Amino acid sequence: MNLFTQTDKLQHFIIGTYLYMLTSIDFGFAWPWLIVAVAAFGKEIVDRYVFKKKFSWQDIFMNMFGVLCIFLLLGYHYLKFA
Secondary structure: OOHHHOHHHHHHHHHHHHHHHHHHHHHOOOHHHHHHHHHHHHHHHHHHHOOOOOOOHHHHHHHHHHHHHHHHHHHHHHHHOO
């Protein structure tokens, strides 16, 4: 299954990157990992018990994959200019 051809998974990737970038402005680079992980896990719990949808580990993975991509890009940027 190709995760990037599904609109839902792509939206999770984009939201993960966006949330990490916004929170890294105020909290540095370490804490936004935890914030995005809690938000993604909380969203899946709410979907499971409130909206009666299936719990999806792939959605959480795509959020964290977006975080990883931005983390690596920012790390390279700051190491390059340090």
